[in-house]
Amino acid sequence: MKHLIKYITIFLTWLPAFVQAQDSPAQCEDSCSHIHGIDLSHYQGEVFWDVIGDNTHMAYVYLKATEGGDRIDATFERNIEMAHQHGLKVGSYHFYRPKTDQMKQLQNFRSQCLPKEQDLIPMIDVESTGGLSTDVFCDSLFYFLDLIEETYQQKPLIYTGRNFYNKHLLGKIDDYKIMIAMYTDDEPVLADDREITLWQYTGKGRISGISGYVDKSRFMGNHTLRELRFKH
Numbered sequence: 182m183k184h185l186i187k188y189i190t191i192f193l194t195w196l197p198a199f200v201q202a203q204d205s206p207a208q209c210e211d212s213c214s215h216i217h218g219i220d221l222s223h224y225q226g227e228v229f230w231d232v233i234g235d236n237t238h239m240a241y242v243y244l245k246a247t248e249g250g251d252r253i254d255a256t257f258e259r260n261i262e263m264a265h266q267h268g269l270k271v272g273s274y275h276f277y278r279p280k281t282d283q284m285k286q287l288q289n290f291r292s293q294c295l296p297k298e299q300d301l302i303p304m305i306d307v308e309s310t311g312g313l314s315t316d317v318f319c320d321s322l323f324y325f326l327d328l329i330e331e332t333y334q335q336k337p338l339i340y341t342g343r344n345f346y347n348k349h350l351l352g353k354i355d356d357y358k359i360m361i362a363m364y365t366d367d368e369p370v371l372a373d374d375r376e377i378t379l380w381q382y383t384g385k386g387r388i389s390g391i392s393g394y395v396d397k398s399r400f401m402g403n404h405t406l407r408e409l410r411f412k413h
């Protein structure tokens with residue numbers, strides 16, 4: 182009976198993905214040469230990694246590790262172990278809080294983002310100024326980015342939205358690879374026309390093995406996973 186319940190549950194996680202495929206155009210996950218992946222946090226609940234592992238169209242996953250100075254994602258430890266077991270390239274990310282002490286945020290992230298467990302460079306999720314002016318916010322952010330680079334001996338990937346980038350980060354993070362979130366059918370173009378490494382094209386994706394929505398992304402142009410490889 183336990184096995185039957187498990188298989189029924191897994192089947193129900195497949196169903197939304199099938200329905201989504203019928204209702205809206207996919208980002209050519211089944212037919213194009215772009216490299217696709219997902220990012221996950223506790224919001225996705227229980228993840229059936231054995232099912233995701235069989236979905237060869239997802240090559241990588243970024244897992245939320247921490248937020249601010251003291252929040253640790255409750256699913257991170259299990260997710261990173263299972264993602265490795267099922268063949269995905271794994272990276273960890275930190276949700277940045279501009280008003281929280283940067284050293285506390287670094288220590289929080291370091292406690293979870295262990296170099297030996299990383300396939301991909303760390304990612305810093307930058308979505309809010311915390312009510313600070315752009316100049317003060319950038320001073321705070323750049324100090325934190327320097328701390329991350331010093332700790333891991335490589336620059337992190339920066340995740341942000343197109344509009345947020347254009348308003349607060351335009352021309353200021355040219356030395357960093359970026360993932361841009363923009364949920365439209367057209368590829369994102371930034372106000373300074375700078376190159377984008379990854380595009381998060383939906384926050385309401387479906388995938389077998391996850392019952393709810395999931396963020397999906399893909400590499401832009403000729404960019405590849407090799408560019409994000411964690412240097413040990």
